[in-house]
Amino acid sequence: MKKPLVQFITKEDGCSLCDEAFAEIESAQDYADFDLDIVKIRPGDEYWDLYWDKIPVILINGKVAFTYRTTRDSLIRKLKPKPAWKFW
Numbered sequence: 001m002k003k004p005l006v007q008f009i010t011k012e013d014g015c016s017l018c019d020e021a022f023a024e025i026e027s028a029q030d031y032a033d034f035d036l037d038i039v040k041i042r043p044g045d046e047y048w049d050l051y052w053d054k055i056p057v058i059l060i061n062g063k064v065a066f067t068y069r070t071t072r073d074s075l076i077r078k079l080k081p082k083p084a085w086k087f088w
Contacts, residue, residue, distance in 0.1 A: 004034045004079050006065075009057040012042040017068055018056040025058070027072040032079045 008025060010018040025036065041047045041055075051057045054067040058075070065078050 001081075005037060005059075005061055006034045006075075006079075007037045007039055007059040007062075009039045009041060009047055009051050009055065009059065011052075011055050012040045015055060021056040021058065021066070021070050024070050024072045024075060028075045028079070031072070032076045034079055 006025065008022060010022070028034075029036070039047060041051065043052075047057075051067075056066075056068070057064060058066040058070055060078055066074070
């Protein structure tokens with residue numbers, strides 16, 4: 001099974017909320033297996049128009065999972081695979 005991809009989108013020059021969110025991501029790495037891609041954006045970049053006012057943004061497999069804040073436990077919950085429903 002392929003590991004989830006977590007993309008951490010932050011401003012090139014950082015921010016205090018970004019520092020807090022990144023600490024939570026680092027902590028989650030002790031409990032969940034995922035690939036991490038750090039994307040530092042600036043005006044003119046692909047993600048700038050979409051996310052500059054929501055920084056930090058955390059995407060899981062390309063979908064927005066969190067904006068502004070997260071916690072280690074919230075991230076871990078979102079990374080867990082959904083159970084497959086079986087209908088008999």
